[in-house]
Amino acid sequence: xxxxxxxxxxGVSARMLRHYESLGLLRPTGRxxxxxxxxxxxxxxxxxxxxxxxxLGLGLRDVARALDDPGFTPSGLLDDLVRQVRERIxxxxxxLTRLERIGAAEPAGWxxxxxxxxxxxxxxxxxxxxxxxxxxxxxxxxxxxxxALVEAAxxxxxxxxxxxxxxxxxxAGGQGVGLLAEGLRAPGAEVRRRAARALAEIxxxxxxxxxxxxxxxxxxxxxxxxxxxxxxxxxxAAVPELTGMVVDGANxxxxxxxxxxxxxxxxxxxxxxxxxxxxxxxxxVGASARLRLVQALADVPGGTASRALADxxxxxxxxxxxxxxxxxxxxxxx
Numbered sequence: 115x116x117x118x119x120x121x122x123x124x125g126v127s128a129r130m131l132r133h134y135e136s137l138g139l140l141r142p143t144g145r146x147x148x149x150x151x152x153x154x155x156x157x158x159x160x161x162x163x164x165x166x167x168x169x170l171g172l173g174l175r176d177v178a179r180a181l182d183d184p185g186f187t188p189s190g191l192l193d194d195l196v197r198q199v200r201e202r203i204x205x206x207x208x209x210l211t212r213l214e215r216i217g218a219a220e221p222a223g224w225x226x227x228x229x230x231x232x233x234x235x236x237x238x239x240x241x242x243x244x245x246x247x248x249x250x251x252x253x254x255x256x257x258x259x260x261x262a263l264v265e266a267a268x269x270x271x272x273x274x275x276x277x278x279x280x281x282x283x284x285x286a287g288g289q290g291v292g293l294l295a296e297g298l299r300a301p302g303a304e305v306r307r308r309a310a311r312a313l314a315e316i317x318x319x320x321x322x323x324x325x326x327x328x329x330x331x332x333x334x335x336x337x338x339x340x341x342x343x344x345x346x347x348x349x350x351a352a353v354p355e356l357t358g359m360v361v362d363g364a365n366x367x368x369x370x371x372x373x374x375x376x377x378x379x380x381x382x383x384x385x386x387x388x389x390x391x392x393x394x395x396x397x398x399v400g401a402s403a404r405l406r407l408v409q410a411l412a413d414v415p416g417g418t419a420s421r422a423l424a425d426x427x428x429x430x431x432x433x434x435x436x437x438x439x440x441x442x443x444x445x446x447x448x
Contacts, residue, residue: 125165160181233251245272249266291321295324298331383418387418394425420445
């Protein structure tokens, strides 16, 4: 077969066949009397082998080695190809994400596109100062795609930058709540903690519902963050966790304040006082924990709290007993 017919049958252009020949990849069986290249069945078979290997991403040099070197093994080369393909997919995925985020910002013109691009780049800067400035700029201008803010907030380790990102998300309203929900269910505790802190600054029903879900989290920091936020929102479900925080001495002052605020609701006051009193009845509660419970009872109105304080005036620890007596006197109890 002449080169034209081979090109037609194989789908490989005559120009590429000549290029393969120049590289030594393909050698026609012979030439006609007029000097034209003549290809046999083995040549055509080799062309198909070349194209098959190229379809896997092999370069022409590696194709030649695969076809001509008896000692050549594919395993190492295939592993390398897999790695290269994964790197390309990751790069294309990053590009796709960036394009989607720019599109979500609905830029009116190319100047705005460039501003969004600059902001996205700044949010990924190695400089904490640049990231913080970008977050503050996003909060003020409202031009940053909320997906980028959530991604940055869930990965940020610098406390100042993290605070600025949470502020930006709070100003974005409920747009980021659904994405933060994914962070709240992530396998990593640090990511869940960041999601909970961000949700704590979004005073919307959707965020509140997620924080209630977080009360069952296996990580204590997540539970405590959720409890403090929910206590400030008047959610009774936070009471057990807040009580535990007082006992454990973990943000106990804030937890006691939250319990006091919740106890302003008469329907909750007795429940809170009963919970605190029950914890006092546990033999394993030491003097320092009992003192914290006494101080928490001070802001809980009602007879149940007063009776608990009266019991504590006979506590074996003098500091606990005196503190209970003082608080009881301030309440005007007999």
